[in-house]
Amino acid sequence: MSYQLINCRALQAPQLCAAMNAAFSDYVVPLSLTADKFTDFQKQRGFSADHSFVAMSGTEIAAFWFSSPPLSAYQNCAYTLSVGTLPAYRRKGLSRQLLDKVIERQKSDAGRGLQLEVITTNEKAVKAYEKSGFETRRTLRVCRISEKRPVSIPRARFPLETFSVDQLPDDESAFFDTRPTPQNSRAALRALREQTRVLGLRLDGIVVGWGASYEDGSVAQIAVRRDFRRRGIGRALLDGLSAATRTDQLTFVNVDTAAKGVNAFLDRIGVEDRIHQSEMKLMFQD
Template sequence: MTYQIVECRSFEAAQLCEALNLAFSDYVTPMHLSEQDFREFQRQRGFSSENSFAAMAGAEIAAFWFSSPPNPEFGNRAYTLSVGTSPAHRRKGLSRQLLAAVIERQRNVESKGLQLEVITTNDKAVSAYEAFGFHRERTLGVFRLNESEALAAKAGEWAVGKIGLDDLPEDTSAFFDTQPTPQNGFAALHGLSPDVHLLAVRRGDDLLGWGASFADGAVAQIAVHKDHRRNGIGSALLSGLMEAVGKSDLRFVNVDAATQSANAFLRQAGAEELLQQYEMQLDL
């Protein structure tokens, strides 16, 4: 069968959503995104139809590589939102053909490379990306935190209030020990605004820390000033976010495993690590 590689500009969100759901329909945990969920997925992760490509088998989307444009926030690399192939069209080399199209486009816009995440236990996918030239950059944890009396007790008496994205500092070096991944960065927060919960702890005019969560309870950022840690500020922000999203649990996706302070904080709060992912990068 002959496949045609095309840009995704001519497709509606519903068509791309259907292709994604089909590609992951036979996974251990099948994907069933609604069109609304898919649109939020696009907004959060910076989907660009001009930088994304599909392999066509006639009128059918046989495979896809969804990508963002180069992002200065991440070293001018493009983020791969998702890569998938319909079960009926696997083992045809389509991902490699799609990657070639993505790379050509990224080089034309002076991108420095690509980056993505893949579950560490997905040996086939990890090996495939390494064969494509990707290397492992970081190991990232995925956690779940259930509401508990211990968390509430650690929060102390800190007052948590709402803030806007414009209230966050441009220089985050005093707050972040490591850079968030693209789906948790400032571009993602702006992409899903105003459907983002953003809370802060202040002392007078000084910002001591903030927490940001998406509407589904996925925490994008917990940032506490390095001079004010281990004082209950992070716990206060988590408690505030849990109340704001109206859920009894929060999820943390892509926590850098090398950041001891963040991992220790989550574990002390009672969070359970569910799985790990590799952040992988391809240099251009």
């Protein structure tokens, strides 16, 4: 059987969404995104129709590789949003063929590499990416906390303000120990600004911390300036986000395990680990 490899410019979001749902339909927790949620997924992760490719079997999508353009904030590496093959078309080498098309397109725009995340226990996928040249660069934590669970940090009261994304400090170096993954980046917050809640704290007119979460309670960023940590500011920000998103459960996706400050904080407030992911990178040869 022959397949046509094309970019996604002529394809609409509902068709791409249906293909992604079908590709992950036989997972332990099947994916079931609505068209609107898929559109948010595209915006948040920087989807580019020009840099994303599908393998077509007639009029049906058999496999896909969704990608962003090269990202200057990540050394001109592009972010892979999702890779999948529909069950009937697996073990035909389609992902490898799509990867070649993606690399070719990225290089034409001075892209230097690709990065993606994969669940650490998905050994088959990890090995497949390694075979294609990807290397693990860091381990990411996915965890959650419920307001019903006891916490060891006393709740402190601070005068939190509602911020716009554009009010956040341009220089994040005093707040983050490691760079957020693309889906939690400043660009992602801007892309979903209408669905994002940002709360911040100023002391003596200086921004000393902020928290940002999406509508579903997923915390994109929790940042406290290093010289203001261990004062209950992080806990206050989470309380505020929980109230603002009207949920009693907050989820933290892709927390770098090497970020000592935020991980120590999460452990103190009693988070429950869900999974770990490997951030893998493929750097192109010059």
